Amino acid sequence: AQKVTQAQTEISVVEKEDVTLDCVYETRDTTYYLFWYKQPPSGELVFLIRRNSFDEQNEISGRYSWNFQKSTSSFNFTITASQVVDSAVYFCALSEASRDDKIIFGKGTRLHILP
Amino acid sequence: NAGVMQNPRHLVRRRGQEARLRCSPMKGHSHVYWYRQLPEEGLKFMVYLQKENIIDESGMPKERFSAEFPKEGPSILRIQQVVRGDSAAYFCASSPNGSHTQYFGPGTRLTVL
Numbered sequence: 001a002q003k004v005t006q007a008q009t010e011i012s013v014v015e016k017e018d019v020t021l022d023c024v025y026e027t028r029d030t031t032y033y034l035f036w037y038k039q040p041p042s043g044e045l046v047f048l049i050r051r052n053s054f055d056e057q058n059e060i061s062g063r064y065s066w067n068f069q070k071s072t073s074s075f076n077f078t079i080t081a082s083q084v085v086d087s088a089v090y091f092c093a094l095s096e097a098s099r100d101d102k103i104i105f106g107k108g109t110r111l112h113i114l115p
Numbered sequence: 116n117a118g119v120m121q122n123p124r125h126l127v128r129r130r131g132q133e134a135r136l137r138c139s140p141m142k143g144h145s146h147v148y149w150y151r152q153l154p155e156e157g158l159k160f161m162v163y164l165q166k167e168n169i170i171d172e173s174g175m176p177k178e179r180f181s182a183e184f185p186k187e188g189p190s191i192l193r194i195q196q197v198v199r200g201d202s203a204a205y206f207c208a209s210s211p212n213g214s215h216t217q218y219f220g221p222g223t224r225l226t227v228l
Contacts, residue, residue, distance in 0.1 A: 037219075045158075045206060045219040091157055095217075101210070102148060102171065103217060105157035 002027045004094050006106035013082055014114050021077045021109045023092030029053075031097040034068065034075045039108070040088040051075065079111075087113045117142070119209050119220035120189075127226045134194040134201070136223045140209030147190040148217055149175075149182060152204040164190060197227045 003026040013019045025034065036048040049059060051068050059066045063083075067076045079086055089108045095101045120139040128134050140147050145166050150158040160174040164184035175182065179197075184190040194201055204224050208217035 043204065043224070044221045047216075047219070050216055099171075101217070102160040102163055102174075103150070103158075103208075104160070105150075107157045 002029075002094055002096060002099070002104050004092050004104055004106035006090075006092055006109050008109045009107070010110045010112070012112040012114060015084055016081050018078060018080045019082055019111065021079075021090050021092075021111070023075045023077065023106060025073050025075065025092070025094045027073075027094060027096055029096040029098050033095045033097075033101075035091075035093040035095070035103065036066065036075075036077050037091045037093065037105075038088045039091065045091075048077075082113045084113045084115055087111060119144075119207060119218050121205075121207050121220035121223050123223060124221060125224050125226070127228060128197050129228050130198055131196050134197050134225055134227075136192040136194075136205050136207075136225070138190040138192070138207030138209075138220060140190070140207075141211075141218055144209035144211050144218075146210045146212070147184050148208045148210075149190075149192050150206045150208065152206065152222075154203070158206060161192075194225075197225075199227050201225060202227045 005024045032053045034051045038046040056068050063080045065078045089110045091108045092106045093103045095103045122137050147164045149161040151161055152158045162175045162182045163171040167186050179195045181193045204222045206222045207220045210217045
């Protein structure tokens with residue numbers, strides 16, 4: 001069965017601190033895709049990253065970085081030097097090539113960056 | 116190239132009325148997905164359509180909900196006889212053939228009074 005678990009429901013950190021959002025997934029497919037989306041208070045979904053199951057290279061984009069580890073089925077997201085504008089709900093998600101690519105979302109982590 | 120468009124952005128209905136949510140995919144995209152986000156929850160898959168075909172409706176409630184993606188025009192998610200529990204944000208996503216990246220619209224927030 002496919003599943004995405006974001007164990008942290010809510011996190012609060014002070015501005016400029018680093019914060020890591022955890023994501024653990026389950027799948028039986030060998031070909032799958034992992035995503036992170038940001039949902040700010042305005043409600044839209046902002047795409048952050050997609051990784052395929054064959055590419056375990058970590059990725060860095062500005063203050064954002066992602067650590068994909070197949071051995072632990074984890075795809076964690078780190079924000080360095082957090083800013084108030086990073087306050088949002090962050091969703092980790094999974095899609096499987098064998099299942100028409102419908103996306104399975106985790107329940108999200110609500111991140112509060114305190115000034 | 117305009118993104119995925121959804122309208123209305125906000126919709127208020129009374130119990131028992133019908134709700135029609137529209138989604139115009141990105142130009143050149145022939146795959147449409149609908150997701151529902153209940154308050155304080157993640158998004159859940161409802162239905163996957165290609166032009167004139169429903170491919171997977173495993174996430175859609177069996178009663179009162181229907182979806183279509185006609186040859187011409189937007190995809191429509193229709194909810195008949197709405198109840199308070201239907202209050203949610205409904206997101207549409209589109210993708211081109213063979214792509215694994217879905218592009219999301221801004222969502223329609225349905226409130227049932």
